[in-house]
Amino acid sequence: MRIVAVLMAVFLWLLGALFLLAAAAPEAVAGGKVVPRLIVGLLLFLGGLVLIIFAWRSGKNSPTADSAGGGKSAQEPPGQLSLKALTCPHCGGQADAASVKVGPEGTMSVTCQYCGAVYLIQEEPKW
Ligand SMILES: [Zn+2]
Numbered sequence: 001m002r003i004v005a006v007l008m009a010v011f012l013w014l015l016g017a018l019f020l021l022a023a024a025a026p027e028a029v030a031g032g033k034v035v036p037r038l039i040v041g042l043l044l045f046l047g048g049l050v051l052i053i054f055a056w057r058s059g060k061n062s063p064t065a066d067s068a069g070g071g072k073s074a075q076e077p078p079g080q081l082s083l084k085a086l087t088c089p090h091c092g093g094q095a096d097a098a099s100v101k102v103g104p105e106g107t108m109s110v111t112c113q114y115c116g117a118v119y120l121i122q123e124e125p126k127w
Contacts, residue, residue, distance in 0.1 A: 005055035009048035016044030088112040089119060 019041030023034045086095040093114035100121070101109050108121040 002055045002059045005051045005058075009051035009055070012044045012048035012051065016041040016048065019044060086110065086121065088114060088117060090117040091115040 019037045022028055023037035023041060028034050028037055087093065088095060088110075090112060091114050093112060095110045096113050099111040099113060101111070103109055109118055110121060111118050
């Protein structure tokens with residue numbers, strides 16, 4: 001996505017440069033087409049600049065914003081993901097999602113359905 005934006009920006013800049021060169025051409029000067037071509041060239045250059053800024057910002061924000069990988073993190077909360085592979089530290093049994101209780105400050109406790117042990121789920125930040 002970022003590379004595509006950069007390539008498009010370069011393409012726009014080349015196109016803009018072509019229009020700027022065409023504006024300086026003798027036939028454009030004779031025909032009075034200098035100003036329109038200058039405007040088009042500058043607009044293309046600005047479009048490329050916006051694309052570069054957009055690509056730079058999205059590239060800079062993505063590692064911290066969602067390291068889990070795109071839209072997947074929005075659909076499934078991190079606690080749900082860790083619960084899938086949760087096993088009881090006492091007996092090694094698979095934890096039941098229904099036995100999860102959310103306590104204060106977002107802590108989650110699980111009661112093992114096999115041995116009755118209660119333990120906390122610690123959500124490890126991925127960044
Ligand atoms: Zn257990």
